[in-house]
Amino acid sequence: MYPIHIAPGLSKELPALLDRAGVPARRFIVSNPTVWRIHEALFTGLTAEDPILIPDGERHKHLQTVSRIYDALIRARADRASAIVAIGGGVVGDTAGFAAATYLRGIPVVQVPTTLLAQVDSAIGGKVGVNHALGKNLIGAFHQPAVVAIDTSLLETLPRREFRAGLYEVIKYGAITSRGLFDRVAGSLKPLFNRDEASLLTIVTESSAIKARVVESDEREHGLRRILNFGHTTGHALEAVTKYKRFLHGEAVAYGMLVAAELGVARGMMPSADRDALASVIANMGPLPAIADVHVPEVLEAVGHDKKVIKGQLHFVMPKSIGDCEVVTDVTKEELAAALAAIGAAA
Numbered sequence: 001m002y003p004i005h006i007a008p009g010l011s012k013e014l015p016a017l018l019d020r021a022g023v024p025a026r027r028f029i030v031s032n033p034t035v036w037r038i039h040e041a042l043f044t045g046l047t048a049e050d051p052i053l054i055p056d057g058e059r060h061k062h063l064q065t066v067s068r069i070y071d072a073l074i075r076a077r078a079d080r081a082s083a084i085v086a087i088g089g090g091v092v093g094d095t096a097g098f099a100a101a102t103y104l105r106g107i108p109v110v111q112v113p114t115t116l117l118a119q120v121d122s123a124i125g126g127k128v129g130v131n132h133a134l135g136k137n138l139i140g141a142f143h144q145p146a147v148v149a150i151d152t153s154l155l156e157t158l159p160r161r162e163f164r165a166g167l168y169e170v171i172k173y174g175a176i177t178s179r180g181l182f183d184r185v186a187g188s189l190k191p192l193f194n195r196d197e198a199s200l201l202t203i204v205t206e207s208s209a210i211k212a213r214v215v216e217s218d219e220r221e222h223g224l225r226r227i228l229n230f231g232h233t234t235g236h237a238l239e240a241v242t243k244y245k246r247f248l249h250g251e252a253v254a255y256g257m258l259v260a261a262e263l264g265v266a267r268g269m270m271p272s273a274d275r276d277a278l279a280s281v282i283a284n285m286g287p288l289p290a291i292a293d294v295h296v297p298e299v300l301e302a303v304g305h306d307k308k309v310i311k312g313q314l315h316f317v318m319p320k321s322i323g324d325c326e327v328v329t330d331v332t333k334e335e336l337a338a339a340l341a342a343i344g345a346a347a
């Protein structure tokens with residue numbers, strides 16, 4: 001397993017860290033103008049090469065952007081003794097990681113995640129890739145990072161809504177594997193939203209470790225890794241039916257977790273007190289975009305197109321309690337419809 005380093009202020013130590021890890025000395029930063037404008041000063045001294053800035057936003061996570069990274073690398077005569085250092089959120093990490101996976105059949109990538117979502121999720125696990133006009137994340141590879149360097153201080157400048165979206169994924173890790181983490185988040189929302197250093201460090205450390213452990217045991221996503229999709233079946237469907245415009249990914253996942261909890265309770269698999277605990281922490285985090293005008297039949301239709309439908313069977317992560325879950329394959333449309341109605345979707 002590659003090293004995952006986590007500390008507030010870590011960015012300043014990155015040159016020494018990468019030297020020690022044996023990362024090739026020619027380093028090419030890939031970032032975006034938003035992140036670079038705010039944080040450039042932290043990364044002087046990392047490389048003499050010009051940074052490769054790619055446009056900000058999910059809509060730029062496509063092959064043309066990868067191609068622009070190749071152009072810059074080729075113009076600079078980057079060779080096999082070169083590495084990419086991806087500094088940004090999941091969009092930068094996925095896009096730059098894919099460029100690294102494919103340039104000269106693969107050069108090392110260092111992930112320096114700057115969003116909460118990227119720190120606890122996308123920078124870990126080696127999945128890299130881009131969207132296609134016909135679907136999200138359809139083009140990609142597995143390319144494990146040489147180093148993951150998580151500087152939790154970078155989160156101070158993250159917009160509140162983006163921070164909250166990442167925090168739903170932290171809740172997810174708690175819900176599927178750790179009551180302790182779940183309770184810690186629920187009990188420290190205020191310091192977390194104030195970006196208190198110690199609180200952030202604790203939950204990022206725990207969450208990234210859970211992701212790393214799950215992924216390590218199942219690198220190519222056959223079994224255990226599926227539990228990471230908790231809340232994602234419905235979440236992806238909600239994103240799709242609202243054309244990826246209404247919800248940030250984490251927000252859609254929050255609704256998806258609520259749906260899964262309703263299902264678990266309806267089946268008698270999960271105590272209603274645990275569903276209530278999940279609903280309450282999500283409510284305490286602040287408002288979610290509206291769902292009252294999203295129609296259940298459309299969501300069901302979108303669920304049918306989900307990647308987690310394998311040979312016609314939907315693999316659904318069902319919560320058993322806060323901290324425990326199980327993958328089931330017999331969820332019916334009727335059950336899902338009832339759960340969606342219970343959380344407020346339109347008939």
Ligand SMILES: NC(=O)c1ccc[n+]([C@@H]2O[C@H](COP(=O)([O-])OP(=O)(O)OC[C@H]3O[C@@H](n4cnc5c(N)ncnc54)[C@H](O)[C@@H]3O)[C@@H](O)[C@H]2O)c1
Nearest residue numbers: 034056089090091092114115117118121122127154157158
């Ligand atoms: N590879 C994986 O395993 C994996 C897992 C989950 C998600 N993803 C992907 O991650 C992407 C979403 O990532 P994201 O949520 O990080 O979004 P993002 O990369 O779009 O970043 C969100 C916004 O925050 C800005 N930003 C980033 N860091 C900042 C900082 N420190 N201060 C201020 N602003 C900052 C960005 O410029 C952007 O505008 C999606 O494309 C998704 O598919 C990948």
Ligand SMILES: [Zn+2]
Nearest residue numbers: 169232249253
């Ligand atoms: Zn997710």
